[in-house]
Amino acid sequence: MLEEALERVRGEPTRLTVAGRTDTGVHARGQVASHAGSPAPARSLNGVLPRDVRVVASDPAPDGFDARRDARTRLYRYRVLARAAASPFEHGRALHWSGPLDRALLERCAALVAGSHDFTAFTPTQTDHVRFERDVVRSEWLKGGPDVLEYWIEADTFMRHMVRILVGTMLGVCAGRMDVDGFAALLTGRPREEAGDTAPPHGLCLEAVRY
Amino acid sequence: MLEEALERVRGEPTRLTVAGRTDTGVHARGQVASHAGSPAPARSLNGVLPRDVRVVASDPAPDGFDARRDARTRLYRYRVLARAAASPFEHGRALHWSGPLDRALLERCAALVAGSHDFTAFTPTQTDHVRFERDVVRSEWLKGGPDVLEYWIEADTFMRHMVRILVGTMLGVCAGRMDVDGFAALLTGRPREEAGDTAPPHGLCLEAVRY
Structure with a gap:
């Protein structure tokens, strides 16, 4: 487009x-x-362009600049609205989660994600990826407003669905489907089926690319 | 509804x-x-309810409670996206303003609004209101994110279009259509036609009601 x-x-x-x-x-x-x-x-x-796509800036780059190859890290944010009632303001922007949510558990899981790990468990089995190690330089849950929690993750590169499966699995920990030790084990290259659900796409946003 | x-x-x-x-x-x-x-x-x-309306809580109130009469103040926020390109994320949520914007001027105007004033200039001439004094307990511009400025105003009650005309007039000051002294004079009960445009409704949100 x-x-x-x-x-x-x-x-x-x-x-x-x-x-x-x-x-x-x-x-x-x-x-x-x-x-x-x-x-x-x-x-x-x-x-x-259609109304849902806007170019914020268009500038000349140094010779040979390649937006993908030259990027050092990508920063994503996943938003979760944690309360009983949905919000018209968050429709299409945050996952509405009315189940149990324990911020301390989320933070323990997020801390485990930081560092270099094999994220095989966090990408679909059918994949074009050949290397499953990623270097996560930031992984934390922050308050994003009343009743909103946000997962911020920055890494060198991401595999398909990686953030969404990480979020879905952490929410699964809150729901009692897995404990934190089980979550930690997933980061050693366990198969996809041991991780949790893929959280829906609408909560996720690519926030920044760093060069 | x-x-x-x-x-x-x-x-x-x-x-x-x-x-x-x-x-x-x-x-x-x-x-x-x-x-x-x-x-x-x-x-x-x-x-x-339709999807764009949600009840966050429904609880019993003390006998005789009246949501309108018992409210002490209302708090509104008006959002302005100040940059050349529109934003799909702010569509319907912020006024897109690509004209000149001087935050210092906005803040000087907002400071003048605080206190008790006759807001006749800031409501349509055809009006059901009989009393035009309002007691503004908060009036300030704050940064609401990258390229977003927000006008926060809290008062005992508001007249129809009051916040929108205040914002439209302050933006007019930035555009050079009026100086700060002229803006100050409006707060003494000048007629509607001396104030500026009515800013569009989609930037405005009732944020809270205090009891």
């Missing part, structure tokens, strides 16, 4: 390289993409 | 008294309402 807009504005087919993974339904607030040739003005791109 | 839900759940016509004004298009995160008789469970009400 952005490639189509670029082609319309720049007048030639334009191949985009995108820094961070966003599955269908996942949001992105700080996506970065690069293409060859001269930049198109953000205003022109926004004039032809 | 909430009265219809109450009637369906409680099995009898139920008249609601609502604490805070929300014109069409204005949001409410902390609305309070009261009715006679016993409370209906929030879960039941939410089962029949």
